[in-house]
Amino acid sequence: MSGRIVCISDHCDTVPPHPVHAPGASWGSDALEGPVPRADVRVTGGYLERLPLAAVAAGLTPRAEIWSWTGTDGRADSETGRPQGTPDPGRPGLTRRLFRADGHPAPYGSADALAHLARTGAPDILCVWGIGVDCALLDACAGSVRIYNSIDAPALRIPDDEAARFDLFLTGAEWQSDEIRARVPGARTLVLPIGPEFASGDTFFPTGQPKDRDVVYVACTQPYKRHKVLLDALERLPGTTALLVVGYGHLTEAIREDAARRGLDVEIVGPLSHDEVNVQINRARVGVVCGRDDGAPAILTEYMLAGLPVLANAGLVCGRQYITPQTGLAADEGEGFAAALRQLLDGAGQYDTRRAALDRWGWPASIARLGAEIDDIRRAQDEKDA
Secondary structure, eight states: OOSOEEEEEEEESSOSOOOOOOTTOOOSOOOOOOOOOGGGOOOOSSHHHHHHHHHHHTTSOSOEEEEEEESSOOOSOTTTOOOSSEEOTTSTTEEEEEEEOOSSOSSBOOHHHHHHHHHHOOOSEEEEETTOBOHHHHHHTTTSEEEEEOOSSSSOOSOHHHHTTOSEEEESSHHHHHHHHHHSTTOOEEEOOTTTSSBOTTTSOOOOOOOOOSEEEEOOBSGGGOHHHHHHHHHHSTTOEEEEEOOSBSOHHHHHHHHHHHTOEEEEEOOOOHHHHHHHHTTOSEEEEOOSSOOOOTHHHHHHHTTOOEEEETTOSSOGGGOOTTTEEEEOTTHHHHHHHHHHHHHGGGOOHHHHHHHHHBHHHHHHHHHHHHHHHHHHHHHHHO
16 A cells, blocks of 8 residues: 555546557656655545545545546646646645556556556545446455445446445435446445535635526536526516526537527636636526436536535436535426526525535535545455454
């Protein structure tokens, strides 16, 4: 073990196959960043950053890394431009590494990553998200506590033989836990989705700026985000203004045209950084989540941290547990959604959603639950090996 937590993203900047390279070829530094004082670690960023940083801040491990893949022989992180294996300058305690993926579809393997593990040792905790990694990488970390989270509505997005290698599955709802246990007998599960959990009050917070929009929806412009639910509600509430904060997706212009055709006052901005998203959220009085077949969206608690009550689609399959009488409402699509939005707009000032989110889903509460589960896993492993 090497005194670190590694979280592996399922992002690959260029999909394999790529030109064959020598097994174990590498670039950049294998050096592990030295431990930093826990007081210097700030839990900020998105769903990839917050869990590993929380693990360092809580003392579960002295350092954290995020790994991602490239399908080419490029030599720098496609998002940051930094060489692989360098500390994140804005997040003490966190190192980012970029490895070449082997020439096959996901779940990705990597001769480079295997060679790196052979040189540096396996991490104490390995977290694998989304479409996963291949069995060789999991086997190279056989002594690690191996954790999986699909991030999306499908409970498992990896083959069963790979799933059987994990020690813990983080899920977004009990039905996902049930589905995993049916596929992987004896699987240990914990309803602790990494999006709305590990909430960061340093990233999302009230700014005190004027509210010039009634409602905000932060979501990619993909069909499963169901922007039409909000547009239909706005048609039923004349004069209500909306803000859409968009990231990736191919439907942005179609949504813009639909809103204009209906005569709705809808402003669309993005893509934006996390800091800029917080500014935009603070322009509105209510945040909405319109999707159904979605993983537990991180934006649920991010709205709350900014002080907004939340209206969620009652059909949302993961994450309904974050909608409580203290945080907002859930409503069916159609007239019910519009009526609930009107109710929240009328009573938005009565909610203290930030306090509710920090107390129940802020990163200290989430990492305490995860840490207890990891301790149980390690005790069971020790008993098995004794």
